Amino acid sequence: MNVLLVYAHPEPRSLNGSLRRFAVKRLEEAGHVVQVSDLYAMHWKASLDADDSIDRQPDARFDPALDSKHAFENGLQSEDIALEQQKLKWADAVILQFPLWWFSMPAILKGWVERVYAYGFAYGVGEHSDTHWGDRYGEGAMAGKRAMLIVSTGGWESHYSARGINGPIDDVLFPIQHGVLYYPGFDVLPPFVIHRTSRIDETRFSTICDALGQRLDNLWTTPPLAFRSQNAGAYDIPQLTLKDDIAPGQVGFAVHRA
Numbered sequence: 110m111n112v113l114l115v116y117a118h119p120e121p122r123s124l125n126g127s128l129r130r131f132a133v134k135r136l137e138e139a140g141h142v143v144q145v146s147d148l149y150a151m152h153w154k155a156s157l158d159a160d161d162s163i164d165r166q167p168d169a170r171f172d173p174a175l176d177s178k179h180a181f182e183n184g185l186q187s188e189d190i191a192l193e194q195q196k197l198k199w200a201d202a203v204i205l206q207f208p209l210w211w212f213s214m215p216a217i218l219k220g221w222v223e224r225v226y227a228y229g230f231a232y233g234v235g236e237h238s239d240t241h242w243g244d245r246y247g248e249g250a251m252a253g254k255r256a257m258l259i260v261s262t263g264g265w266e267s268h269y270s271a272r273g274i275n276g277p278i279d280d281v282l283f284p285i286q287h288g289v290l291y292y293p294g295f296d297v298l299p300p301f302v303i304h305r306t307s308r309i310d311e312t313r314f315s316t317i318c319d320a321l322g323q324r325l326d327n328l329w330t331t332p333p334l335a336f337r338s339q340n341a342g343a344y345d346i347p348q349l350t351l352k353d354d355i356a357p358g359q360v361g362f363a364v365h366r367a
């Protein structure tokens with residue numbers, strides 16, 4: 110299988126750097142082919158802007174979505190974007206690895222998503238009708254591929270528990286797992302989260318590697334999170350609200366999981 114690891118940490122000698130090396134080795138030893146997009150090492154350009162198209166017209170008004178569509182459809186995307194899209198097409202599984210920074214991914218990784226997920230590639234695809242509202246949330250270019258987060262947090266596991274001050278980790282990660290990954294069609298596996306990173310010694314590091322190794326060994330068999338498919342009948346279209354008889358009376362992120 111082909112695995113793309115998109116990695117966002119500026120320091121190779123960090124915990125994330127160590128875990129990245131462990132993950133690549135484990136996957137390769139299992140016979141998989143791994144490509145790593147090491148965003149800091151690549152000096153990845155994080156800002157989506159008019160320079161993302163190679164036929165930029167200096168005086169034209171820049172439209173982030175429509176210019177992305179035009180560049181994607183006409184082979185006019187900047188080369189770094191096109192290369193990452195090729196890697197995504199090549200991959201059977203995609204892993205996003207990052208430290209949690211301000212309750213989300215580091216800006217460089219957010220910029221990777223914004224620029225690589227072009228209009229016509231990751232969004233704006235499929236027909237819109239009374240029964241089908243575009244190929245998204247369970248359908249789309251990434252359908253059939255698996256995705257998983259490897260995330261480290263300074264906060265403790267309890268801080269991210271059901272009543273924890275930071276909010277439940279499933280909620281914190283919902284915009285990434287449901288939005289960034291499920292929206293373009295990935296089957297999203299449960300995240301691998303390392304909490305309380307300030308308290309890691311050799312013993313705990315070894316325990317973390319054992320657990321991560323198991324998750325990687327089971328990358329192809331772990332059941333994905335049961336997000337509800339948009340076009341399979343659970344949602345009214347075009348309102349895109351969950352039907353009243355599903356999870357009646359419940360609200361919030363959790364209702365979008367069966």
Ligand SMILES: Cc1cc2nc3c(=O)[nH]c(=O)nc-3n(C[C@H](O)[C@H](O)[C@H](O)COP(=O)(O)OP(=O)(O)OC[C@H]3O[C@@H](n4cnc5c(N)ncnc54)[C@H](O)[C@@H]3O)c2cc1C
Binds near residue numbers: 118210307
């Ligand atoms: C801008 C910013 C925003 C942040 N926002 C949040 C937030 O919103 N929520 C939150 O919970 N946290 C937050 N944090 C904390 C952040 O998530 C952690 O600092 C990060 O996850 C730690 O990962 P690291 O790879 O940088 O670890 P490091 O700091 O590199 O390492 C952590 C520990 O692991 C040890 N270690 C590293 N490698 C090994 C090895 N090979 N063997 C044994 N031990 C090892 C190190 O000695 C160290 O003790 C934030 C931090 C920053 C800088």
